[in-house]
Structures are given as C-alpha cells and as structure tokens.
Amino acid sequence: MTTATVNDCIQDCLECLRECEVCATACLTGEMSAMMAECVRLCHDCADLCDICARLMMRGSSVHQEACLACAKACELCAQECEKHSDHAVHCKTCAEACRQCAASCRAMAQAA
Amino acid sequence: MTTATVNDCIQDCLECLRECEVCATACLTGEMSAMMAECVRLCHDCADLCDICARLMMRGSSVHQEACLACAKACELCAQECEKHSDHAVHCKTCAEACRQCAASCRAMAQAA
Amino acid sequence: MTTATVNDCIQDCLECLRECEVCATACLTGEMSAMMAECVRLCHDCADLCDICARLMMRGSSVHQEACLACAKACELCAQECEKHSDHAVHCKTCAEACRQCAASCRAMAQAA
Amino acid sequence: MTTATVNDCIQDCLECLRECEVCATACLTGEMSAMMAECVRLCHDCADLCDICARLMMRGSSVHQEACLACAKACELCAQECEKHSDHAVHCKTCAEACRQCAASCRAMAQAA
Numbered sequence: 001m002t003t004a005t006v007n008d009c010i011q012d013c014l015e016c017l018r019e020c021e022v023c024a025t026a027c028l029t030g031e032m033s034a035m036m037a038e039c040v041r042l043c044h045d046c047a048d049l050c051d052i053c054a055r056l057m058m059r060g061s062s063v064h065q066e067a068c069l070a071c072a073k074a075c076e077l078c079a080q081e082c083e084k085h086s087d088h089a090v091h092c093k094t095c096a097e098a099c100r101q102c103a104a105s106c107r108a109m110a111q112a113a
Numbered sequence: 114m115t116t117a118t119v120n121d122c123i124q125d126c127l128e129c130l131r132e133c134e135v136c137a138t139a140c141l142t143g144e145m146s147a148m149m150a151e152c153v154r155l156c157h158d159c160a161d162l163c164d165i166c167a168r169l170m171m172r173g174s175s176v177h178q179e180a181c182l183a184c185a186k187a188c189e190l191c192a193q194e195c196e197k198h199s200d201h202a203v204h205c206k207t208c209a210e211a212c213r214q215c216a217a218s219c220r221a222m223a224q225a226a
Numbered sequence: 227m228t229t230a231t232v233n234d235c236i237q238d239c240l241e242c243l244r245e246c247e248v249c250a251t252a253c254l255t256g257e258m259s260a261m262m263a264e265c266v267r268l269c270h271d272c273a274d275l276c277d278i279c280a281r282l283m284m285r286g287s288s289v290h291q292e293a294c295l296a297c298a299k300a301c302e303l304c305a306q307e308c309e310k311h312s313d314h315a316v317h318c319k320t321c322a323e324a325c326r327q328c329a330a331s332c333r334a335m336a337q338a339a
Numbered sequence: 340m341t342t343a344t345v346n347d348c349i350q351d352c353l354e355c356l357r358e359c360e361v362c363a364t365a366c367l368t369g370e371m372s373a374m375m376a377e378c379v380r381l382c383h384d385c386a387d388l389c390d391i392c393a394r395l396m397m398r399g400s401s402v403h404q405e406a407c408l409a410c411a412k413a414c415e416l417c418a419q420e421c422e423k424h425s426d427h428a429v430h431c432k433t434c435a436e437a438c439r440q441c442a443a444s445c446r447a448m449a450q451a452a
Contacts, residue, residue: 014353021397024157028150037141040153044137045287051390052278058360061271062303066296074289127240134284158400164277165391171247174384175416179409187402250383254376263367266379270363 005112006057009068009105013054016075016102020047023082023095030089039081039092046071046078050102057109068106075103118225119170122181122218126167129188129215133160136195136208143202152194152205159184159191163215170222181219188216231338232283235294235331239280242301242328246273249308249321256315265307265318272297272304276328283335294332301329344451345396348407348444352393355414355441359386362421362434369428378420378431385410385417389441396448407445414442 024043027036053071056064079099086093137156140149166184169177192212198205250269253262279297282290305325311318363382366375392410395403418438424431 010357017394018349018397021394025154025398028154041138041141041285041287044157044285045282045289047394048278048281049289049293051394052274055274055356055360055386055390056271058357059267059270059364061267063271063275063296063300066299067275070289070292070296073292077288123244130281131236131284134281138285154398154400157398158395158402160281161391161394162402162406164281165387168243168247168273168277168387169384171244172251172380172383174380176384176388176409176413179412180388183402183405183409186405190401251380254380267364267367270383 005109009109010054010057012098012102012105013050013057013071016098017047017050017054019091019095019098020044020050020078023091026089026091035084039078039085042074042078042081043095046074046099049074053106065110065112068110072103072106072110075099075106079103118222122222123167123170125211125215125218126163126170126184129211130160130163130167132204132208132211133157133163133191136204139202139204148197152191152198155187155191155194156208159187159212162187166219178223178225181223185216185219185223188212188219192216231335235335236280236283238324238328238331239276239283239297242324243273243276243280245317245321245324246270246276246304249317252315252317261310265304265311268300268304268307269321272300272325275300279332291336291338294336298329298332298336301325301332305329344448348448349393349396351437351441351444352389352396352410355437356386356389356393358430358434358437359383359389359417362430365428365430374423378417378424381413381417381420382434385413385438388413392445404449404451407449411442411445411449414438414445418442 020043024040024047027039027043030036049071053064053067056067079096082092082096082099086096133156137153137160140152140156143149162184166177166180169180192209195205195209195212199209246269250266250273253265253269256262275297279290279293282293305322308318308322308325312322359382363379363386366378366382369375388410392403392406395406418435421431421435421438425435
C-alpha cells in the first residue's frame with residue numbers, strides 16, 4: 001500500500017473519531033430516547049476504534065490491518081444507526097457520512113497487499 | 114512513594130474504569146433522562162482518565178502525577194453526579210464508591226514526594 | 227458466552243496490558259538492541275489493543291469480537307518476540323506468558339456464539 | 340474561550356500525537372542508545388496525553404482543562420528531550436516543534452476563563 005493511502009486512512013479515522021465524539025455529546029444533550037442511547041453507545045465504540053486504528057497506522061504497526069477490520073465494523077454499525085436519525089439530527093447525518101467514508105477506507109486498508 | 118502505593122493506585126484506577134464503563138452502559142440502557150445523560154458524560158471522561166492514569170503508572174512515567182490530578186478531578190465530578198442517583202440505581206452507587214476511592218488515591222499519588 | 231468467560235477475558239486483557247507496559251519500559255531501560263526495539267514496538271501495540279478490548283467487553287459492546295481478533299493477533303506477535311528473550315530477561319518471560327494467555331482467551335471470545 | 344481556540348488546540352494535539360508516534364517509531368528503528376530510549380518513553384507518554392486531551396475537547400468535556408495541564412507538561416518534557424537530538428535526527432526536530440506548539444496551546448487552554 002502507498003504512503004498516500006495510509007495517510008488518507010489516518011485522516012478518515014481522525015475525522016470519524018471527531019464526528020463520533022461530537023455526535024455522542026449532541027445525542028446526550030438533546031432529548032434522550034432509547035434510539036439515541038444506541039447512537040451514543042455505537043459512537044463511543046466507533047470513536048475508540050478509530051482512535052487506536054489511526055495511531056497504529058501513524059506508528060507503522062504490523063497489526064493495523066486487523067484493527068482496521070474491527071474499526072470498519074464499528075463504523076458500519078454506527079453509520080446504520082445514525083442514518084436512522086439523519087433527517088432530524090444534523091450531527092447524525094454528518095457522523096453517518098464520516099463513518100461510511102472511514103469504513104470504506106479501513107476495509108480497503110485491511111485488504112491491501 | 115512506595116511500590117505498594119503505586120500498585121494500589123493502579124488497582125483503584127482500573128476498578129473505577131470498570132465501574133464507569135458499566136455505569137455508562139446501564140444509564141444508556143435504562144430510561145433516559147437529562148440527569149442520566151450527565152452521568153454518561155462524566156463516566157466517559159472518568160473512564161478515559163482512569164485508563165491513561167493507570168497505564169502511565171504501570172510504565173513508571175514521569176508525568177503520572179499531573180495525570181493523577183486530572184483523574185482525581187474527573188472522579189470527583191463523576192462521584193458527585195452518581196451520588197444523586199445512588200438511591201434508585203445500584204450501578205450509580207457502586208460507581209460513586211469506586212470514584213471516591215480512586216479520587217483519594219490519585220490525590221495522594223499527585224502529592225507524593 | 228457466559229459472564230464468567232467475559233470476566234476472565236477482561237482480566238486476561240488487563241493482566242497482559244500491564245505486563246506489556248512493564249516489559250516495554252524494562253526493554254527501554256536496559257541495554258538497547260535492535261531485537262529489544264522490536265519488543266518495545268510490539269508491546270506498545272499489544273498494550274493498546276488489550277486496553278481497548280477490555281474496555282469494549284466491560285461496556286458490553288457489540289464489536290468486542292472483532293476487537294478480540296485484532297488483540298489476539300497482537301498478543302501472538304508480542305509473545306513470539308518476547309519468547310526469544312525469555313532466557314535472559316525475566317520481564318520478557320512474564321510478558322510472553324501473559325500474551326499467550328490473553329491470545330487464547332481473546333480467540334475463544336471471538337469465536338463464541 | 341472561543342470555538343476557534345478550542346479547534347486550534349485540538350489540531351495542535353492531533354499534530355503532536357502524530358509526530359510523537361512517528362518519532363518513537365523512528366527512534367526504535369535507528370541505532371538505539373540510552374538517549375533515544377528516553378525519547379521513546381517521553382513520546383509514548385506525550386502521544387497518550389495529546390490523544391485523551393484532543394478527545395476531551397472534541398466532546399466538550401468539563402475536565403479538559405486539567406487534562407490540558409498534564410498534556411502541556413508531557414509536551415514540554417518531550418520537547419526538551421527531542422531538542423537534544425534535533426541536529427542529527429529530523430524526526431526529533433519536527434517532534435520538538437509540534438510539542439512546543441501543543442504545550443503553548445494547552446497551557447493557554449488550561450488558563451482560559
């Protein structure tokens with residue numbers, strides 16, 4: 001894989017980390033519902049995995065591909081949930097987009113030779 | 114400071130980390146209220162600071178005392194919030210106790226010569 | 227999977243996290259060699275993955291199995307490296323044992339129905 | 340404090356996190372010396388604190404100022420060490436600059452009303 005690809009994936013992870021932190025906080029600040037609770041939970045997991053994933057790539061770790069797989073899964077679950085609320089919550093829409101982008105990027109990274 | 118003291122503080126941080134993760138999940142699973150949202154937020158922060166604090170002590174870091182101060186503050190805020198719900202939510206009661214213990218331990222560690 | 231199994235796996239992750247932090251510090255404190263550098267690198271990665279893995283299990287996350295797979299891989303690589311130094315460095319011996327235990331525990335967790 | 344200031348501080352933390360990860364890896368890859376070992380240790384601590392600090396600010400945490408103080412201290416220690424090697428190791432020079440920038444940014448954040 002090229003340095004450019006790795007740098008893009010790091011950037012996608014950091015962007016997704018940020019949107020997940022922002023989305024979780026917004027979900028916790030607004031009117032709470034069972035649906036929003038699931039959103040907070042998934043944002044929390046997704047943020048943690050984006051974070052470790054970005055750091056493993058920054059340091060050129062030999063286990064970044066396995067971490068990318070886990071991160072992609074977390075991103076997909078979080079995107080799915082956030083997309084349910086995208087019509088009425090702009091933070092969920094933005095978060096879902098960042099999750100989709102990061103999931104694709106991490107899946108590609110996990111499969112790179 | 115003695116090895117025994119450091120080990121105790123690491124243990125208190127890991128115990129508090131765990132109770133905060135459990136409490137945040139429980140708060141997100143039950144009926145959501147504005148009060149519980151604040152609890153989730155403070156549990157997240159507290160868990161993150163207990164985690165980094167324990168790891169810095171495990172590795173004998175030269176900045177563990179500054180981290181202990183930040184951790185103690187997070188523990189105190191989280192304990193204060195959880196104590197409001199201790200009568201009706203047993204996870205908040207357990208979490209508040211772990212936070213108080215960890216706060217005291219981290220304050221002592223931060224002031225050790 | 228049973229609560230007992232999850233608790234055991236959390237405990238194995240925390241034990242492995244600690245031994246990796248201790249081993250990395252010891253490797254950095256003693257006489258440095260190219261071989262020890264690889265040990266430090268793998269201990270860092272392994273510690274980070276044990277940490278996130280333990281926390282995802284504590285909070286009952288829906289992506290803990292994917293994280294367990296990544297963690298198991300990191301543990302196996304770290305154990306392999308530490309085993310090369312087990313004869314002359316007791317911290318590597320202890321770390322390798324904790325890594326083998328955690329790898330087995332995380333592989334089982336990843337495959338649990 | 341303004342949103343602009345917080346965003347700048349988050350950016351400084353993420354930049355410093357990245358340079359610390361890169362510098363630690365480079366120090367571990369080149370010829371190892373006792374001096375480089377200290378560099379790896381301080382980069383590791385600094386990266387961890389920049390990471391948690393950035394995330395607390397992203398989520399609008401009420402304990403970010405205490406974390407910023409701990410982060411500033413870690414950045415200053417890491418900068419001091421990296422500056423010793425700046426003449427012959429370009430990664431240490433780049434890392435020291437990112438640490439100085441992040442330290443200043445975090446100190447300002449810690450004191451903001």
